Amino acid sequence: MNVRVRIAPSPTGLVHVGNVRAALFNWMFARHHDGVFILRIDDTDRERSEQQYEDEIKEGFRWLGLDWDEGVDVGGEYGPYRQSDRMDRYREVVEQLVESGHAYYDDRSTEELESLRQKAQKEKLHPNFFIRRPARAATAGVVRFSVPQDASVEFEDAIRGEVRFGSEVIDDFVIYRSNGTPTYHLASTTDDLDHAITHVIRGEDLLSSTPKHILLSRAIGGAEPRYAHLPLIMGPDGKPLSKRHGPTSLKEFRDRGFLPEAFRNYLSLLGWSIDGDRTVFTTEEAVAAFDLSDVSKNPAVFDTAKLEWMNGEYIRALPESEFIERVRPHVVSGLGRELDSDEWAQFSEMAPVVQERTKFFSDAGQQVGFLFTDEVIYDEPSWAKVMEKEGVSDVLRVSSEKLAVLDRFDHDSVEAALRSMLEELEIGARKGLQPLRVAVTGSQVSPPLFESISVLGKDRTLNRLAYCVERIG
RNA sequence: GGCCCCGUCGUCCAGUGGUCUAGGACGCCGGCCUUUCAAGCCGGAAACGCCAGUUCGAACCUGGUCGGGGCUGCCA
Numbered sequence: 001m002n003v004r005v006r007i008a009p010s011p012t013g014l015v016h017v018g019n020v021r022a023a024l025f026n027w028m029f030a031r032h033h034d035g036v037f038i039l040r041i042d043d044t045d046r047e048r049s050e051q052q053y054e055d056e057i058k059e060g061f062r063w064l065g066l067d068w069d070e071g072v073d074v075g076g077e078y079g080p081y082r083q084s085d086r087m088d089r090y091r092e093v094v095e096q097l098v099e100s101g102h103a104y105y106d107d108r109s110t111e112e113l114e115s116l117r118q119k120a121q122k123e124k125l126h127p128n129f130f131i132r133r134p135a136r137a138a139t140a141g142v143v144r145f146s147v148p149q150d151a152s153v154e155f156e157d158a159i160r161g162e163v164r165f166g167s168e169v170i171d172d173f174v175i176y177r178s179n180g181t182p183t184y185h186l187a188s189t190t191d192d193l194d195h196a197i198t199h200v201i202r203g204e205d206l207l208s209s210t211p212k213h214i215l216l217s218r219a220i221g222g223a224e225p226r227y228a229h230l231p232l233i234m235g236p237d238g239k240p241l242s243k244r245h246g247p248t249s250l251k252e253f254r255d256r257g258f259l260p261e262a263f264r265n266y267l268s269l270l271g272w273s274i275d276g277d278r279t280v281f282t283t284e285e286a287v288a289a290f291d292l293s294d295v296s297k298n299p300a301v302f303d304t305a306k307l308e309w310m311n312g313e314y315i316r317a318l319p320e321s322e323f324i325e326r327v328r329p330h331v332v333s334g335l336g337r338e339l340d341s342d343e344w345a346q347f348s349e350m351a352p353v354v355q356e357r358t359k360f361f362s363d364a365g366q367q368v369g370f371l372f373t374d375e376v377i378y379d380e381p382s383w384a385k386v387m388e389k390e391g392v393s394d395v396l397r398v399s400s401e402k403l404a405v406l407d408r409f410d411h412d413s414v415e416a417a418l419r420s421m422l423e424e425l426e427i428g429a430r431k432g433l434q435p436l437r438v439a440v441t442g443s444q445v446s447p448p449l450f451e452s453i454s455v456l457g458k459d460r461t462l463n464r465l466a467y468c469v470e471r472i473g
Numbered sequence: 474g475g476c477c478c479c480g481u482c483g484u485c486c487a488g489u490g491g492u493c494u495a496g497g498a499c500g501c502c503g504g505c506c507u508u509u510c511a512a513g514c515c516g517g518a519a520a521c522g523c524c525a526g527u528u529c530g531a532a533c534c535u536g537g538u539c540g541g542g543g544c545u546g547c548c549a
Binding site for chain 1 (some may be wrong): 474475476477478479480483484485486487488496497498499500507508509510511512541542543544545546547548549
């Protein structure tokens with residue numbers, strides 16, 4: 001069988017990572033089976049759909065490397081792939097369903113419907129138990145699907161196994177609005193059928209809607225897809241992610257300097273695992289191993305700390321030159337200005353030690369900020385803890401003397417000079433070097449000292465030491 | 474309320490009746506290394522929600538219970 005799967009986001013807001021994970025799993029499934037991955041845009045809700053959101057969705061998927069074989073922008077033989085371009089088709093399907101008796105017009109008022117719901121509540125029945133085809137036929141209003149009351153709907157979910165719904169709990173749901181637009185259920189089901197989707201892999205929030213989609217599929221006709229419902233992804237507070245809660249935008253992660261390959265790796269671990277003990281693996285390995293039956297049934301919490309660790313792993317694994325290239329735009333935007341070629345040379349010199357301690361690119365700029373400013377910002381807690389101690393001015397003074405006479409100012413000579421300072425003052429490295437670190441970088445946390453000083457250069461280093469001597473008084 | 478799904482360390486996963494005194498990863502704690510912070514290495518605390526049942530034997534099977542989540546819209 002030729003696998004055809006789709007991701008069908010609705011451009012009514014930012015894509016949260018739950019949808020992104022669903023996209024990733026669909027994509028991995030398609031690639032594993034040499035199938036087709038389709039990007040469809042579910043914009044039946046015209047009121048709330050916006051082009052800007054659609055653009056962001058596509059940008060995000062491209063960034064993550066989730067390339068689609070068919071769909072918006074790339075086309076395909078089953079197009080169009082945007083629901084707003086398929087309105088005629090939905091209308092046609094609705095007319096067929098009404099004609100064949102599978103659906104009916106309903107012009108009952110909201111009040112009427114509400115009282116039916118209340119009646120059901122009172123009798124402890126499904127709220128929509130009484131919302132069925134009324135005796136009085138209508139020719140306008142919404143169109144409802146007529147749910148056959150003699151059978152239950154059961155299906156084999158690829159992740160959850162057998163799931164069964166009694167038909168009495170499936171209401172006669174609306175498939176066509178009175179304003180002439182299809183609802184999600186109709187549009188999505190029609191599309192899946194028309195696009196010959198073989199596997200519908202989506203969030204668990206749609207599990208309860210699945211019997212409706214199955215019934216609709218049967219009424220419309222065509223090959224029913226298999227269903228697989230992914231567990232939801234929760235925020236740090238254990239509440240499900242939504243368009244206004246938790247990590248919502250892929251753009252945010254990209255801007256902070258997460259690597260798409262790391263993000264993919266982390267996301268693949270949310271509800272799936274490649275085996276018992278590996279957590280870092282390539283996308284190719286994931287694709288080769290991916291199987292829906294290995295997807296977990298329980299919800300997963302999105303853990304930023306683990307993502308950051310994962311990203312650090314990938315950053316450290318980068319060749320130095322690639323690290324420099326990829327971190328570059330983040331350094332620029334972090335600093336708020338371009339660097340000249342001398343400054344880039346300095347940055348490159350520091351790169352290896354920066355790369356080691358970078359969790360995401362945007363925090364790299366901060367590490368080297370002291371190199372590219374004449375006004376060092378002294379971190380107050382650092383100053384208080386390190387500089388307001390006995391003997392600090394001696395350390396700074398002697399260091400200045402030793403550094404001032406150096407001809408070469410490379411790592412080794414700086415180290416030798418400062419070691420001799422330590423000896424002269426009979427002070428340990430731990431105590432004796434911290435004041436220099438604060439004086440030169442502004443903080444008690446920084447890249448390694450000898451590198452920092454040698455890259456900063458003699459003049460600027462001596463200036464900073466002198467400034468601190470003065471400030472201490 | 475009704476229906477559906479889910480329930481292993483704080484978090485993400487492994488585990489599919491005996492090899493589990495439950496394994497890995499992140500995080501956390503301690504140590505080593507050490508010029509800080511990272512990284513690395515070593516060690517540690519930390520979980521089968523609960524109750525029955527099936528069985529010689531249950532994290533794994535069944536029932537119940539409790540807890541979490543979803544759906545219950547002319548949103549998707």
